Amino acid sequence: MIPAATLPHPPLVFGPLSPELVLVGAGLLVMLIDALRPGNTGRFLASLTFAGIVAAGIAAALLWNWHGPTLVLGGMIAADRYSVFFRLVILVVAAIAVVLSQHYLERSGEYRGEYYALLLFATAGMTLITASADLIMVFLALEILSLSLYLMTGFSFRRLASAEAAMKYFLLGAFSSAFFLFGLALAYGATGTTNLAGIATRLLFTLAPTQPRGVLLPSPALALVAAAFLGIGFAFKVSVVPFHMWTPDAYQGAPTPVTAFMSAGTKVAAFAAFLRVYTVAFGPLTNDWRPILVVLAALTMVVGSVLAIAQRDVKRMLAYSSVAHAGFILTAVAAGTAEGVRDAMFYLAVYAVTIVAAFGIVMLVSVRGERNLSLDDYRGLARRSPFLGGGLAVLLLSMAGIPPTSGFVAKVAVFSAAVRAGFWPLVLVAVLASVVAAFFYLRLIVVMYMREPEVAAAPAGETVLTRLAVGLPVAATVLLGVLPGVLFDVLAHPSVLPLGGFGFGL
Amino acid sequence: MESYFQSYGVLLGLLVAGVGLVAVAFVAARVIAPHRPSPSKLTTYECGMDPVGEGWSQTQIRYYIYAFLFVIFDVESVFLFPWATAFVRLGMQAVVEMVVFVVILAVGLLYAYRKKVLQWA
C-alpha cells in the first residue's frame, strides 16, 4: 500500500466540473447581491438564477465530447456522458423550477433571497452527485442537495404543514444519511478504498478463484453489507418502500414549486448515483444484490399504486405515484444489465420532465399559495381552462403509461429489460401495479373532463413564462411518445453507461 | 510508541490526583460536618433571595443561532489546523485551496452580517 501522504497533488483538470463551478458561483453571487442590495426584487435574482442554470447547461453540453481522462481530480469526478446526460435532465428540471418558483413566491409573498441561492446549491448538489466517482463525493453531494431541500421544504414557514414536512424530511433524511455513512465506512473497511472503480477492482480480486485467497479480503460479505447500507441511503432518497414514509408528507407540505423541483430532481440525482454505485462499485456482486432489488421494486410498485388510490389531495396522490414510479425504475436497475441502465436513464429523463410539469400545473391551479388541492377542485378543469386541463391530462396519461406518450415507451423499455434479465414475475407485478395506478390517474382525468365545475372561473394568473414552463414538457411528453428514437439513439452508444461501460465488459 | 504513551502518563497522573483531591474534600466534608437538616437549610441557595419556580428555565432562541454559527465556523477552523502545520511543505496549491475554502465561508459570514443576524436586536 502506498502511504497516502506521498500521493502527488492531482492535476487541476476542472473542465468536467464546470457545470458545478458555474452553479456554485451563481449561488454565491445570488447571496452577495441579496446581502449587499437588500431592496432587490425576486425577479432579478430569479433571472440571474435562470441564467446560471442555462450557463451550467451549456457547460454540461460541451462536456459531451470530452476527450480528456475519464477520471479527474484525484479520481473524484467522472467525466463521462452518463453524468452529462443526467446533468442536462436535472438542469432542465431546475430551469422549470425557477420559473415556477418565481411565480409562486411573488404571489404568496414568501419571497426571500435565500430561496434562489438554496435552489442553485441544491442543483449543484444534484449535478455533482451524477458525476461523483468516489463514495466521499457521493456523500457530500447527497448532503448538499438534501440540506438545501430540507430548507426549501420548510420555506413557507408560516404554514405549519410546511414546517412539519421539513421536520419529517429532515429527521428521516438525517437517519438515512447515517446509514449511508455507515455503509461508506464498511465499504472502505472491506476494500481499503472509497473510489467506485477501485472497490470494483478489489472485489474482482476477491471473487476471482485463481487469485490467492486472502490477498486483500477473504470474503465479499462485508462489501455486501456495505452495499446494503448504501442502498438504504439511496432508497430513502428515491423513496423506495419501506423507506418512503417521508414522501407523502414532504411532497404535500412543501411549497408546490419545491415539490416539483425535488420530486424530479432528487429522484434523478439519487437514482443516477444509485445506478453508478451499484453497477460500477458493486458490479462484481450483481448476482447478490439483484434479488433484493427485485423484492423492493415489487413492494414499491404495489404499495405506491395502492395507497395512491386512497388519496383525495392531488399533491399527496402524485407523491404516492412517485413512490410507485421509483419501483418501476428500480425494476430496470434490478435487471443489472447495460440495457437496464439505459432504460432506467430513459425512464428517469421522461419521468422527471413529466412530474415537474404536473406539479407545475397543480401550482397554477392553486393560483396562489396552497389552495384548490383536493380532487373536487379539479372538477371540470378542462372546461374552465383547456390549457391546464389538457396539459395535465397528457402528463397523467404519460405517468399511467398509455400510448402515445413517452411514459408508455419508458414502461415498455423497463419491462423488456427486466424480462430479458429473466425477471418475468417482477414484470407481472409491475403490469398489475400499472393497471392499479392507471385507475387513479384516469380518475383525475375523468374529474377534469366529465364533472360539472363548481365554480365557472378559470384559475387565473398564468403568465407566458409559466405557460412555457409547463407547456414545453407536455409537448416533449407527446414528442418522445411518438418519436422515442430521438432519445434512444443518444442512449444506444456504450459511452453513455457509467464510466463508459465499466463493469459491463464493454 | 511507548514514550508516546508515557508522555500522556503525566496527564493521567494529574487527572487522578485532581479527581482524588476533589473526592477527598467531598468525603471529608460529609464525614466531619454535622448533619441536622431543617426546611430552610434544604432550599436552593439563590443569592439570598427566596427561590421561585424550578431550576430549569427556557433559553432564548437567539443563543441557538450563535451556537449554530459557532459550530459551522468551528468545523472550518478544524480544517485550518492541519493546513497551518503543513502549508509550507505543500506549497502554493494548498494556500490557494484554503483561500477558496475560507472565501466561500466568508461569503456566508458577510451574508449573516448584512442580514443583521449578528445583531442583538
Add this chain to the structure above:
Amino acid sequence: MPQLVLFWILAPISIVAAFGMVLARNAVHSALFLIVTFFSLAVAFLALGSPFLFVVQIIVYAGAIMVLFLFVIMLLGVDREESMRERIAGQRWMALLLGLGLLAEVTAAVRLGIGIRTRAAGDFNVLVNHGDNVRALAGVLFNGYFLPFEVTSVLLIVAAVGVILHARRRHGDGGPLDRADAPPGEPLPLEEPGGSTPVDPESAGVSGAAGPVGAAR
C-alpha cells in the same frame, strides 16, 4: 500493551454510556451520557495514533455539537414529559430484535470480510503517520482529497444560509399561519425591515418574549 489496557477501560465505558444515553428518561442526562461516549471515543482515537482526530472529537463533538444539543433541550424545556406510549404495539421488541439482528450481521460480516484481530497490522505511527499525524493528514487532505475538502465549504455555507433563514424569521414575522385560512385576495403582511410588527409572544419562536435566561418569574 498500553493500547489494550486503554481499550478495555474505554470500550466498556463508551458502551455503558451509549446505553445510558438511549435509556435515560431525562434529556439532559442523555446529553451528558453522550458526552461521556464522545470523550471515551476521543481517547480511543488517541490510543490508535490519531491525536488530531482526538482533538477534533473533543472540540467539535464534545464541545460545539453538545452545546447545540443542550441548547435545543433547554429551548424545548427540560421538565417536559415525553409520552413514552407506543402507538404501534410491539414496536420496542421488534426494534430490539432487528437491532440485535443487525449487530449480528455486521459482526459476522466484519469477521468474514476482514477478520477480527486483536493486534494492528502494523504501527500506525510508522505506516501512515510518519511520526506526525497532523502533517500526514494535511498531506492527504490537501493533495488527493482536496476536492471533497472544497466541497465541504459549499455544504457549510448551505448550513449557514439555513441558520440565517431560520434566525431571521424570528424578527416580526408573526406566528404560524395556515395560508389556507387567509382570506383570498388579501396580501400577506410582509416582513418589515427593523421588525416594527409587534411580536406575538405566544407564537413568535419558542420563547420570543421570554426574556433573558434565568430571569426570575
